[in-house]
Amino acid sequence: MIDLIEIYVHWYAGRSQAQIADSLGMDRKTVRKYLAPVAGAGLVPGGPPVMTEADWRARAQSWFPALVDRGLRQVTWPAIDVHRDYVTAQLKAGVTVSTIHQRLVDEHALAASVASLRRWVAGNLPEEVRRAQVRVACLLTS
Numbered sequence: 605m606i607d608l609i610e611i612y613v614h615w616y617a618g619r620s621q622a623q624i625a626d627s628l629g630m631d632r633k634t635v636r637k638y639l640a641p642v643a644g645a646g647l648v649p650g651g652p653p654v655m656t657e658a659d660w661r662a663r664a665q666s667w668f669p670a671l672v673d674r675g676l677r678q679v680t681w682p683a684i685d686v687h688r689d690y691v692t693a694q695l696k697a698g699v700t701v702s703t704i705h706q707r708l709v710d711e712h713a714l715a716a717s718v719a720s721l722r723r724w725v726a727g728n729l730p731e732e733v734r735r736a737q738v739r740v741a742c743l744l745t746s
Contacts, residue, residue: 608671611638612660618649641667680716684724687712691721692729701725 607628614624621639625632645663647655664671684691687708694704705721708714
């Protein structure tokens, strides 16, 4: 989301699409893509209206909701979310995400990758549950 706001702030300051792309290290086509709704909304560089970062953030959220809510981009998350209680219980019991994934595939025909399950766990489960995943290595010195 930060990149979008930066694009809009640079554009509002009067910079060209090429200058914005160079400054932010982006492709010009990407900048053009994210500036298209700005032109459609009838906004002009420098205003009116006066636009703050909060204003740009609100507009960006309405123009590109998938960039704000990661769940909208994750097509496998609804299939994983059905098993939320099972995954939570398994993590609390100390079962690894890889093992949970294999069990879901074998027992519930889950059609999602282990990487998708890891992203879902990181994005959807409370810190207390994820904390059970952490393994601390002990080094013994003599």
